[in-house]
Amino acid sequence: MIATRPFELDDARRLVTAPALRDSKYTRGVTLLATGSEEYPGAAVLSCAGALAGGAGFMRYLGPETPTSLVLSRLPEVVVGGGRADAAVIGSGIGSARDDARATELRELVEMDLPTVVDAGALELIADTTPKSCILTPHESELDKLGEQLGLGTISTQKSGRRRTRTVRGKQARSVAEHTGQIVLIKGAATRIVTPGAETAHLIEAPSHWAATAGTGDVLAGMIGAFLAGAAARSSMPLTNEEMAWQASLGAWVHAWAAWTAARRASGDHITAEEVLDAMSHPAMAAGFMGPIRASDLARAVPTVLAATLAEA
């Protein structure tokens, strides 16, 4: 079993920042998103919505025609085209990055000293590039595929119990992190963030399971990108692996509570930031009527979670 440390409200309070008097859209961080495709244009909107909800100062979107016009029509705050950035998000809504028209840019981003969230179809670039400053965000099936591509083998969890499966996944994420030298965030009801060289992984146990719906991973990738861009823009030095892992963990924690908040709202209740703070302070008691959510509901609930976190920071 790999050692884990739960990520908690106090950790989030230490990391979440509000804009200050001298801030501008640029000092709050520029996030570049190369996500979505003709096949999955919706994922472009969801990843941009995640970045916006996370408080991105400035967002650039790089992609083909259909997702570009969808992003512009849904989120006019996003600026179209590449350019200077403090962090990037690549791969969400891309089937295969190798076959994508952006393949060269995507490879460059993976190998650049720029904090980059590598999701979905971009994970296949890891085995044949020299990745640098990346946070890999696979779900279980993508972690299996990545392990196989890296020659680390696959694992069969078909006959394993839940706890055993978690242990095996943790070990598998650890071996990918050590092999690649990159941070691995393995998604699920329990999300773990494994940093190469660090003994302890961060653990986020979701307070509800309503996030298990299509597109929520795209929202997560965009939000972590915005958090990374903010942290990088605030720092005079390149972010360390440890600092990047904290931002990834913050993203997973905010995401899990945003799903909870959105599911509570689905009951018809108006949930205030104060009530969200109450639930986050006593997670074991977080209950109430809940109902199904869409990924975009989750993104819309993110600012409330951030406001609740900032309340007593």
Ligand SMILES: NC(=O)C1=CN([C@@H]2O[C@H](COP(=O)(O)OP(=O)(O)OC[C@H]3O[C@@H](n4cnc5c(N)ncnc54)[C@H](O)[C@@H]3O)[C@@H](O)[C@H]2O)[C@@H](O)CC1
């Ligand atoms: N609205 C959109 O445009 C959406 C686009 N999406 C994009 O669709 C592409 C394909 O995503 P998939 O994740 O379905 O593709 P995969 O090709 O990774 O999934 C293939 C198989 O993996 C297994 N699997 C999928 N999710 C899993 C999970 N969370 N845990 C364990 N096993 C799992 C299932 O058996 C599935 O049939 C990605 O680029 C993704 O970003 C999805 O995010 C859904 C929403």
Ligand SMILES: Nc1ncnc2c1ncn2[C@@H]1O[C@H](COP(=O)(O)OP(=O)(O)O)[C@@H](O)[C@H]1O
């Ligand atoms: N049972 C669950 N309970 C809580 N959260 C879950 C559960 N299943 C999935 N999630 C979360 O939902 C998101 C799903 O992401 P992903 O699998 O990439 O889906 P998609 O590709 O459709 O966006 C992740 O953040 C994951 O942690």
